[in-house]
Amino acid sequence: RKEVEQDPGPFNVPEGATVAFNCTYSNSASQSFFWYRQDCRKEPKLLMSVYSSGNEDGRFTAQLNRASQYISLLIRDSKLSDSATYLCVVNPGGGYQKVTFGIGTKLQVIP
Amino acid sequence: ETGVTQTPRHLVMGMTNKKSLKCEQHLGHNAMYWYKQSAKKPLELMFVYSLEERVENNSVPSRFSPECPNSSHLFLHLHTLQPEDSALYLCASSRTGPNTEAFFGQGTRLTVV
Numbered sequence: 001r002k003e004v005e006q007d008p009g010p011f012n013v014p015e016g017a018t019v020a021f022n023c024t025y026s027n028s029a030s031q032s033f034f035w036y037r038q039d040c041r042k043e044p045k046l047l048m049s050v051y052s053s054g055n056e057d058g059r060f061t062a063q064l065n066r067a068s069q070y071i072s073l074l075i076r077d078s079k080l081s082d083s084a085t086y087l088c089v090v091n092p093g094g095g096y097q098k099v100t101f102g103i104g105t106k107l108q109v110i111p
Numbered sequence: 112e113t114g115v116t117q118t119p120r121h122l123v124m125g126m127t128n129k130k131s132l133k134c135e136q137h138l139g140h141n142a143m144y145w146y147k148q149s150a151k152k153p154l155e156l157m158f159v160y161s162l163e164e165r166v167e168n169n170s171v172p173s174r175f176s177p178e179c180p181n182s183s184h185l186f187l188h189l190h191t192l193q194p195e196d197s198a199l200y201l202c203a204s205s206r207t208g209p210n211t212e213a214f215f216g217q218g219t220r221l222t223v224v
Contacts, residue, residue, distance in 0.1 A: 004153075034212055043201055043215040044154070087154070099213065101154040 003027065004090050006102035014110050017078050021105045023088030024070045033071045035062055036087040038104065044087055047073075078109045114138040117202050117216035125224055126192060132219045134185040134202030140214075142207050143185040145177060148199040148218075160185060161207055192223045 005024045013019045025033075033050035048055065050062040050071045061074040071090075075082055088102035115136045124130050136143065145157040159167035160179040174196075176188040185202055199220050203213040 008151075032211075041199075041220075043217050045215070046212045049212060099156070103151075103153040 003100045004088055004102040006088050006105050008103050008105060010106040010108050012108045012110055013078055015078055015080060017109075018074065018076045019078055019107065020072055020074045021086055021088075021107075022070050022072050023090075023102050023105075024068075025088075025090045025100075026069070027090070027092050028066075028069060030090045030092045032091040033062075033064055034089040034091075034099075035071075035073050036089055036101075038085045038087055040084075044101075047086070075107075078107075080109050080111065083107055083109045115202060115204055115214050115216040117200075117219050119219055120217060121220050121222075123222045123224060124189070124192065126194070128192075129188070129190040131189065132187040132200055132202075132221075134187075134204075134216055136183055136185075136202075136204040136214075136216075138204060138214060140204035140206055141182050142205050143179060143182075144203040144205075144213065145185065145187050146201040146203065146215075148201060150198075154201065158187075189221075192221075194223050197222045 003026050035047040036044040037047045038044040048057050048062050050064045052064055054063040059076045063072045085104040085106045087104045089099050091099045118133045142161045144159050147155045147157055156169055157171045158177040163179050163182055174191050178186040199218045201218045202216040205211045205213040
């Protein structure tokens with residue numbers, strides 16, 4: 001099993017749609033989780049951290065399910081500008097950051 | 112502006128050349144990283160420096176040689192690369208600790224000819 005697994009997509013959704021991505025991780029001791037966004041030929045940028053209680057930032061909601069070892073990202077009312085690749089990032093913890101990136105899920109929002 | 116700056120942004124080099132990638136961060140972080148991103152592959156962690164000491168080296172070929180002279184600067188020295196080394200090389204920095212996020216530079220797109 002891969003350390004971090006994501007469906008690479010692409011997910012093609014119409015504007016205004018709600019879309020959800022899941023990401024599973026293999027290390028049950030993992031301590032922190034993030035979603036990054038990467039636009040074509042650009043660097044990854046932090047979208048949001050994922051907390052145990054779940055967190056919301058505008059149209060974006062991230063959730064963590066430790067029992068099933070997955071995190072999710074929900075995007076409501078999709079905009080054209082949401083088109084990007086969304087990277088799941090898992091940190092197993094330790095004295096320094098030793099993160100593992102998923103391959104990313106590509107989202108294409110269609111007019 | 113993420114506070115992490117990489118130069119050059121693009122680099123084309125021959126297999127016999129020697130070049131260096133530079134990364135600089137102004138965020139007061141004490142850990143810096145080199146990642147490689149190839150097409151259709153996840154980011155691969157290459158090297159980690161924590162408090163200027165190399166703490167991670169993920170079986171990277173010796174033709175890649177990192178250098179971290181201080182907590183704000185990180186270099187990746189390249190020599191006798193292969194065409195399959197062509198990729199986007201990303202530098203990142205963070206505070207140390209398990210719950211901190213990394214901030215990335217804009218990357219150097221390297222082509223080996």
